[in-house]
Amino acid sequence: MxxxxxxxxxxxxxxxxxxxxxxxxxxxxxxxxxxxxxxxxxxxxxxxxxxxxxxxxxxxxxxxxxxxxxxxxxxxxxxxxxxxxxxxxxxVTNNTVLKKLRVAFKLREEEIIELLKMSGFEVSKTELSALFRADDHRNYRPCGDQLLRYFLKGLAEKYKEE
Structure with missing residues (x-):
């Protein structure tokens, strides 16, 4: 993205x-x-x-x-x-953005899954954990633009009200 x-x-x-x-x-x-x-x-x-x-x-x-x-x-x-x-x-990769926003907003995996679900994107805990792995890990997966867009949309829905 x-x-x-x-x-x-x-x-x-x-x-x-x-x-x-x-x-x-x-x-x-x-x-x-x-x-x-x-x-x-x-x-x-x-x-x-x-x-x-x-x-x-x-x-x-x-x-x-x-x-x-x-x-x-x-x-x-x-x-x-x-x-x-x-x-x-x-x-800066999509995975980097996801990791740093997770830290900045103090989000746990369950909260990220909920944000994605709120914005219309389903992801399992296993799929999500693969995005946070080191890029040389065998189970690492790159974060796609679509997932990051839905994550940012979910963040906006949740934190825009504050």
Missing amino acids: RNDDVLKSISYTLNLNKPQIAEICKLGGYEPDRGEIEMIFSDEKETEKRIDGRVVEKDVSHELTSHFLDGLIIHRRGKQKNAKPRPVEIP
Whole structure:
């Protein structure tokens, strides 16, 4: 899933404005410039031509997304005492987004299954646990765009009311 779509969805869910998004990135150890924040909310996608001739839309950087997700954990749960800075995970995969949002919102597996069910997506506990495994584990499964969209939709339904 595109990074800007993930960030837009989270900002909608938590009712975050652009300065708040920048603050959360700073909590994660990243100083975004105005253009990067504007790119999240841009309706018109800029295109970038590749050497092989394909036209690819520009997206928010993996670096900004990773720092935002780390900052979101600190924003929602507070800074841990004596915690060493975590290495930035690049590229940001759907599994990474799911893992970090799980931590930020203090969600257990049952709650994630319920959020997905609320938004119309059925998943078993076994299927869900495969998404949280290390990518070199034999039972690891990549998180698809559809599952992540339903998860973000469920988050919005549950936390938008707060």
